[in-house]
Amino acid sequence: MVTLSIIKADTGGFVGHSAVHPDMMSAAQDALSTAVGDRLLLDGKAASCGDDLSLIMTHEHGADAEEVHSFAWDVFLQTTEIAKRLGLYGAGQDLLSDAFSGNLRGMGPGYAELEFTERPSEPVVCFLADKTEPGAWNLPLYKMFADPFNTAGLVIDAKMHAGFQFEVYDLYEEKRIWFDCPRELYEMLMFIGAPARYVIHSVESKTLHEQAVATSTQRLSLIAGKYVGKDDPVMIVRCQSGLPALGEVLEPFAFAYTAGGCMRGSHHAPMMPVSVADAHPARFDGPPRVVALGFQIHEGKLIGPRDLFDDPSFDRVRAQTNEVMDYLRRHGPFEPHRLPLEDLEYTTMAELEKRLAERWQAMPEAAVPAPR
Ligand code: 13P
Ligand code: 13P
Ligand code: MG
Ligand code: MG
Ligand code: MG
Ligand code: MG
Ligand code: MG
Structure with a gap:
């Protein structure tokens, strides 16, 4: 069995929240190469999207392994030191704890980990x-694994026809449930259509009994109890041979759907699929970016990455993203650009309620609906 782990953290932004400094990237890659030399890892690549540094690693220690998590934590401490030395913004931003104990749960860094037996050819995408x-x-x-208008294989590939199981987390109540799709598509959509609370954590093939997906589901604000930056999630998707083909995995991103995030983590904005070179959200700290790094995993080695959104066939969605961004931005502080009150990452509301409490008066009686 091999485990593919992506462990990520924002340990400082260059400039503002827009990128990871090259010195931090090279320190992380050096640490990964050393860990491969020391046989802790089979392979390791440093990557970034915006101000978030991802360690993409293969190893044989399984998910939640202390040695792998503590290695990642040490790398993040090291890049935090560089960020401090250069005066970068929010040095150590996602490191919410002072001391490592066992694994990264609740400590701030996000992670997606997937353990599997390597197939003869093992194409994966790290988002x-x-x-x-x-x-x-x-x-x-949903589109990749449940929508036949996206994924032709659901209709015409015998190994996909039976569908997929989705594991969904309720991040507020710390519960989880499995949905059997396509049988329970409509039930599942009721929940996952509210993505601030319900999050798909994994997907498994009903025919192959193979886990195809792992996502990072930590919510920083739920850990810290206050806004400490957006979560900036990662995801692993295995492709082909009874799982969605590479092109079916990328196709959902050809639509500029909106997600919560962007400026101060408090606005709806469209997702922009970009090459690594363009993964630097600047306009209104957005629009949110997604990169797709393709690898063939072979004997535990990460053959790649291929920068999959570095492709003119995604030019049109990038243009659409800019249009949607123009449209939403003109709402300024109004919903639906600004998130609803309960989802705002930070807010002056509590203070305003207190300060203005005395000034609120009853409405004129004529304006109050008559009792029924
Ligand atoms: P498999 O070879 O993975 O079955 O998929 C066919 C394919 O690549 C179609 O795009
Ligand atoms: P990050 O989570 O990427 O640091 O973003 C923080 C923010 O508030 C951007 O406006
Ligand atoms: Mg940041
Ligand atoms: Mg970030
Ligand atoms: Mg963040
Ligand atoms: Mg082929
Ligand atoms: Mg083929």
Whole structure:
């Protein structure tokens, strides 16, 4: 069995929240190469999207392994030091704890990990996003694994016809449920259509009994109890041979769907699929970016990456994203650009309610609906 882990954190932005500094990237890659030399990892690649640094690693320690998580934590401490030395913005932003104990749960970094027996050919896509929340993967995952208008294989591939099981987390109540699709599509949509709360955590093939997807589902604000930056999730998707083909996995991103995030984590904005070179959200700290790094995993090695959205066939969605962004931006502080009050990552509302409490008066009686 091999485990593919993406462990990510924002340990400082260059400039503002727009990118990871090249010195941090090279320190992370050096640490990964050393860990491969020391045989902790089979392979390791540093990658970034916006101000979030991802460690993409293969190893044989399974998910939640102490040695892998503590290695990642140490790398993030090291890149935080670089960020401090250069005066970068929000040095150590996502490191919410002072001391590592066992694994990264509740410590701030996000992670998606998937353990599997390597197939003769093992194509995977590592998706990295910035300026959005973990529920941002719900819509594309639904399309990849449940929508025959996206994924032809659901109709014409005998190994896909039986469908997929979706594991959905309720992040507010810390519960989870499995939906059997297509049988329970409509039930599932009721939940995953509310992505601030319900998040797809994994997907499994009913025919192959193979896990195809792992997402990072940590919500930073639920851990910290206050706004400390957006979650900026990652996701692993295995492709082909009874799973969606590579092109079926990428196709949902040809639509500029909106997600919560962008400026101050508090606005709906469209998801823009971009090449690594363009993964630097700047306009209104957005629009949220997603990169897709394709690998063939062979004998545990990460053959790649291929920068999959570096492709003119995604030019049109990028143009659409800019149009949607223009349209939403003109709403300024109004919904639906600004998130509803309960989803705002930070707010002056509590203070305003207190300060203005005395000034609220009863409405004129004529304006009050008559009792029934
Ligand atoms: P498999 O070879 O993975 O079955 O898929 C066919 C394919 O690549 C179609 O796009
Ligand atoms: P990050 O989570 O990417 O640091 O974004 C923070 C923010 O508030 C951007 O406006
Ligand atoms: Mg940041
Ligand atoms: Mg970020
Ligand atoms: Mg963040
Ligand atoms: Mg082929
Ligand atoms: Mg083929």
